[in-house]
Amino acid sequence: xxxxxxxxxxxxxxxxxxxxxxxxxxxxxxxxxxxxxxxxxxxxxxxxxxxxxxxxxxxxxxxxxxxxxxxxxxxxxxxxxxxxxxxxxxxxxxxxxxxxxxxxxxxxxxxxxxxxxxxxxxxxxxxxxxxxxxxxxxxxxxxxxxxxxxxxxxxxxxxxxxxxxxxxxxxxxxxxxxxxxxxxxxxxxxxxxxxxxxxxxxxxxxxxxxxxxxxxxxxxxxxxxxxxxxxxxxxxxxxxxxxxxxxxxxxxxxxxxxxxxxxxxxxxxxxxxxxxxxxxxxxxxxxxxxxxxxxxxxxxxxxxxxxxxxxxxxxxxxxxxxxxxxxxxxxxxxxxxxxxxxxxxxxxxxxxxxxxxxxxxxxxxxxxxxxxxxxxxxxxxxxxxxxxxxxxxxxxxxxxxxxxxxxxxxxxxxxxxxxxxxxxxxxxxxxxxxxxxxxxxxxxxxxxxxxxxxxxxxxxxxxxxxxxxxxxxxxxxxxxxxxxxxxxxxxxxxxxxxxxxxxxxxxxxxxxxxxxxx
Amino acid sequence: xxxxxxxxxxxxxxxxxxxxxxxxxxxxxxxxxxxxxxxxxxxxxxxxxxxxxxxxxxxxxxxxxxxxxxxx
Numbered sequence: 001x002x003x004x005x006x007x008x009x010x011x012x013x014x015x016x017x018x019x020x021x022x023x024x025x026x027x028x029x030x031x032x033x034x035x036x037x038x039x040x041x042x043x044x045x046x047x048x049x050x051x052x053x054x055x056x057x058x059x060x061x062x063x064x065x066x067x068x069x070x071x072x073x074x075x076x077x078x079x080x081x082x083x084x085x086x087x088x089x090x091x092x093x094x095x096x097x098x099x100x101x102x103x104x105x106x107x108x109x110x111x112x113x114x115x116x117x118x119x120x121x122x123x124x125x126x127x128x129x130x131x132x133x134x135x136x137x138x139x140x141x142x143x144x145x146x147x148x149x150x151x152x153x154x155x156x157x158x159x160x161x162x163x164x165x166x167x168x169x170x171x172x173x174x175x176x177x178x179x180x181x182x183x184x185x186x187x188x189x190x191x192x193x194x195x196x197x198x199x200x201x202x203x204x205x206x207x208x209x210x211x212x213x214x215x216x217x218x219x220x221x222x223x224x225x226x227x228x229x230x231x232x233x234x235x236x237x238x239x240x241x242x243x244x245x246x247x248x249x250x251x252x253x254x255x256x257x258x259x260x261x262x263x264x265x266x267x268x269x270x271x272x273x274x275x276x277x278x279x280x281x282x283x284x285x286x287x288x289x290x291x292x293x294x295x296x297x298x299x300x301x302x303x304x305x306x307x308x309x310x311x312x313x314x315x316x317x318x319x320x321x322x323x324x325x326x327x328x329x330x331x332x333x334x335x336x337x338x339x340x341x342x343x344x345x346x347x348x349x350x351x352x353x354x355x356x357x358x359x360x361x362x363x364x365x366x367x368x369x370x371x372x373x374x375x376x377x378x379x380x381x382x383x384x385x386x387x388x389x390x391x392x393x394x395x396x397x398x399x400x401x402x403x404x405x406x407x408x409x410x411x412x413x414x415x416x417x418x419x420x421x422x423x424x425x426x427x428x429x430x431x432x433x434x435x436x437x438x439x440x441x442x443x444x445x446x447x448x449x450x451x452x453x454x455x456x457x458x459x460x461x462x463x464x465x466x467x468x469x470x471x472x473x474x475x476x477x478x479x480x481x482x483x484x485x486x487x488x489x490x491x492x493x494x495x496x497x498x499x500x501x502x503x504x505x506x507x508x509x510x511x512x513x514x515x516x517x518x
Numbered sequence: 519x520x521x522x523x524x525x526x527x528x529x530x531x532x533x534x535x536x537x538x539x540x541x542x543x544x545x546x547x548x549x550x551x552x553x554x555x556x557x558x559x560x561x562x563x564x565x566x567x568x569x570x571x572x573x574x575x576x577x578x579x580x581x582x583x584x585x586x587x588x589x590x
Contacts, residue, residue, distance in 0.1 A: 282555045309524075331559070333525055334552025366552050371526045373579045436553055 009068070010056075016071040017055045021096030029096050033191050034169050035235050037077050037092035040127050043239050044090065045081035052079040053116075054109045073097065074106045078113035083125070083243055086251060086258075089117035092127035095169050100130040102137060102174055111151035118153065121252035123162040125242060126182065131198065132173020154181045159354060159511050162249045164242045167228060168235055170212060172198045179228065183351055184245045184303065186230040186238045189218045194227060226307040226340060244301050248315040248322040249355050253511050256502065257357050262320035264296040266495035273487035277403055277427040284330040287312060290402070291327060291362065294491045296320065303348065308341030310334070310369070313348040315357070318491075318498040324352035327362040330403075336369040337409035342382030345412070346389040353393035356508055358501040360494060361399045361414065366434070367407025383409050388517040390415050394508055396501035397421065400490065401481070405430035421497070425487045428472045435466045519562055521584045527551030529575045534584070538566045546584045549577075564588045 058073040075097035093100035117124035165182040195216035218231040232238035270293040295316040310333035314325040328335035399414040399422030414420045447455045527549040545557045568585040
């Protein structure tokens, strides 16, 4: 063939790319309990679907006669492929070459694949293991660089295509930037760490020795900071989570979330739902169990379970249709809204609204968390931002009030300005202020004037009297709640609603526009 | 591992004893806050090594409730 020499050179150059940082570096990566970038890509994608871009990018050396000696590949590998047969764009940091440092990177390469995902409207998957900049880079460039990447619309692309980030090793600087500017992120316990700057830099700046796991391990970022959503026990599990997350979302904001035939019957009515909420209002119950009785079997996928744990955010399916699920967990903060929980749900509402995934809110909201700690962290600000996010959304919404609905955070049960579809279970109770506490506050002067015994008795009588007024049926008499339903009918009702919701969605496709939020 | 309080609350009931073996997810004690009885569950399996609180104690967010020695 005419072009044989060039085709042969391609094979030779490709071999350099495939060898990554060399056998020794690959062995080191494996000894640290981590996979290589290429092994990860193979696990992530459907078999045989990888199409690499920029295979030949790297630093080449030539002999005196100008013949190629070797190529040290650039340490980001990019390309496209398929996940569950749907097209995706992928970038993978190669840690075997200078620890994935930007020093050995050609930024145009990874910026290109992000651009590709954005302009060709497909999900972007980032396999992050990147320790950021290095002063060695200065030596190479002979100059310093102003931070930033002009081709990469960090926030802009989040409004168009799903972005998923997996942090699979130590990541500083650019690493966390790629990881945290995503719709869903996951890191591996023990082998992944995330920080603005790693222990050596922190030591110089702060004069303090701190271990990388202590500084940026999964417990820090999935429980306390919320920088990363989920933790996984292995790279394989992290990849499974990423694949599952994507299964609920469309390719871009211009498509409908993908329906998948369900083997669960839409009118399944679980008896247990009629007694899952304890009659004693001080007793808790298992919200996740409740949700599992309503949504399609095996489809609940929880996002950020450990951050802001008093609220639960999940993706799931109803009769095969993707749906966003919000609930309260009475085990944590009594289910009350903390700053962290508010922020988590706010982000979740934005995610669902952006990708047109209808939302069901299972409400058991005692209110915004109170007390000094909560005031300090600004639980009120978080609540306002959440209420704003709901008001600014358009995606079909259904509230299901299963128990309490009180206070400032109570407003976040639905989108009050429109149809505001909501149902209540007979166990529901609501009000601007709960009866306990509320009665005491309203009758304080009278109660304070009584001797303690009489005051207690009077208080009990007053509370009983007001409690009688708080039956949800009294609200229903005035159409204050559209319908009180038998809890066992929850799934059949939601399965009808989801059909209506998906009939409306085509009108809403495309990017969302939102006003300011404070 | 030290199990800490999420928020300011009152220790309502302690349902395990020092030296007791617990499994992950087992109830350790019940706190009262937000007008609810909130069970605190063991995050890991192990032996209850120390319970630095007593029933009726008023505690703050972050206070140690139970120390569990992992595994074993």
